[in-house]
Amino acid sequence: MDTIFALATAAGKAGIAVVRVSGPAAHEVVRDLTGQTPDARGMVLRTLRGTDGDRLDDALVLTFSAPASFTGEDIAELHLHGSTAVVSAVLRELSSDPRLRMAEPGEFTRRAMENGKLDLAQVEGLADLIDAETESQRRQAQAVLAGKLGALAERWRGDLIRAASLIEATIDFADEDVPTDVTPEVEILLAGVSEDLARESAGVVMAERIRTGFEVAIVGQPNVGKSTLLNALAGRKAAITSDYAGTTRDIIEVRMDLDGLAVTMLDTAGLRETTDHVERLGVELARDRAEQADLRVFLAESVDEIPVRFRDGDILMHPKADSRADRQGAVSGKTGEGVSELVERISVALRDRSASAGIATRERHRIAMERANTALCSGISLLSEGPDRYELVAEELRTAIRALESLVGRVDVETLLDEIFASFCLGK
Missing domain, CATH: 1.20.120.430 (tRNA modification GTPase MnmE domain 2)
Known part of the structure; x- marks a missing residue:
């Protein structure tokens, strides 16, 4: 079995960087870097030196012996200062060691599964x-x-x-x-x-939705404030808004966290009959995505205004609350009125659906x-x-x-x- 190594933390400047080594030569490599034989299981501060004797870094060295380790093999972890230069020097030293090779993506976890430390479902969970x-x-x-x-x-x-x-x-x-x-x-x-x-x-379907995220589509006729509402929900200008009907031609997507759930909000083209070829394509795409979405927010006076079937659990909100006399059940992305209520309704609807999720x-x-x-x-x-x-x-x-x-x-x-x-x- 080869002994493998890799940087286990994200690349780039950081406070700490961790280099992981796993395999039969892991503890020997630590001995050669530190000049001292490591404990079978221990944590010590040591100076790392290259084969030429140059000082590489002071590192916290952790050692684990098989089978009591993540991979089920002998493991060493070098906790270095997170300088790009330090990490590069240590990785260069390890690369020059004929006993070692660079790990492939996921190879530490794959060895953990092959050695009975994790089953495949746990690997997917990780x-x-x-x-x-x-x-x-x-x-x-x-x-x-x-x-x-x-x-x-x-x-x-x-x-x-x-x-x-x-x-x-x-x-x-x-x-x-x-x-x-x-x-x-x-x-x-x-x-x-x-x-x-x-x-x-x-x-499984609902559990997979939690894992990958729910889709919530905002649908309605042109110029009812869909894009303005999306911008208000996103807290930034994600979609172009104007007084001209048909401004939104494509689907605008904004990923957000709603009450602990991953949600992608979709701003769709205004649904209407049009002779503009490009706008018509946008309307067809809007209908398709609205049908596929997990939840739809209808911006309309009534669901009959929109050529999309209203499903149980969908939300109807009246548009442009800022310019209405009766603001009950209305929302305005321009002023923010009703946005908190809408967010709460979306969160409740998705939480209720998430309750049916299983473990798989x-x-x-x-x-x-x-x-x-x-x-x-x-x-x-x-x-x-x-x-x-x-x-x-x-x-x-x-x-x-x-x-x-x-x-x-x-x-x-x-x-x-x-x-x-x-x-x-x-x-x-």
């Missing part, structure tokens, strides 16, 4: 945690990283293995008198797992769980036909177990690994 921008994304990623999805999968797998063993025992002793009918216990086990899988699969967060998870549940439903149906079908039941249970094992990366995921780990930085 990637999500690194990318998390909001509190809801952080909490969701932490739950996956903590192994909650893996624990669920292991419980389901244990129940299915128990059911399969009961079925297999009945098959093996088919020519003998089996004192107990295993069917009731097997039915209970399969029904319980199937119910859990269905519930968790249903929550990715389409891959949903597919694996639905594949397992399809096999279970088939097995339950076959089970009702009696002992003559038990061999087929056993095969369906094996299929379900393999699907659950793919959920946490035990089988059938090799083609996914390169893509998943490529999203990590070098130091992870």
Whole structure:
């Protein structure tokens, strides 16, 4: 196994920079840099020197011995002063060492998975945690990283293995008198797992929305204040505003954090009939994005004014509150009137939807769980036909177990690994 190294903190000037080394030669490298043999597990302040004896930096040196480390291998971390020159000098020294090579993206985490320190779902949780921008994304990623999805999968797998063993025992002793009918216990086990899988699969879509962000489209006729409202929500001039109808031709997107949820606000072209070819394309694009959005804010006197179907949960706000006599339920991006109320309504609507999110967060998870549940439903149906079908039941249970094992990366995921780990930085 190669010994690898990489800068584990962001490149550029900083107070501290961390260089990570993992592999069988990690502790030897520390000994050569410091002139002292490191403890198997320790934290000491040492002067680092190159092969020519030049002083590189004073560093806090942390050492971990296999298997009690992140990767499951011997690890050393060099906590340096975060000067670009210092980091470059240390990395140059390590690059010249024939025992070492630069880590590939995500290679530290990949070794952690291969050495049984993380399952694949936890790896995905770690990637999500690194990318998390909001509190809801952080909490969701932490739950996956903590192994909650893996624990669920292991419980389901244990129940299915128990059911399969009961079925297999009945098959093996088919020519003998089996004192107990295993069917009731097997039915209970399969029904319980199937119910859990269905519930968790249903929550993936909303969990994925939390992970990637919700889309909220502002829709309405031209000149009702959509772009001005977007600018007010964004706190900056994100969209061009004017008194001329048809100013917005493309979708303007603004990413923001609303009550801990990642939300992309969409300013769409005013919906109207037009002979202008470019504007007509913008109107068609606006309709399409409005249909796809998770939530729509209608700026209109009534929903009948807009050629987009009003869905349950959508929000209707009356436009231009600053120029109205009746300001109830109205909003003005120009003066800010009603903006706080709108933000609260959007936040409440998205929080309510987020409540249905499960622990599983990715389409891959949903597919694996639905594949397992399809096999279970088939097995339950076959089970009702009696002992003559038990061999087929056993095969369906094996299929379900393999699907659950793919959920946490035990089988059938090799083609996914390169893509998943490529999203990590070098130091992870």
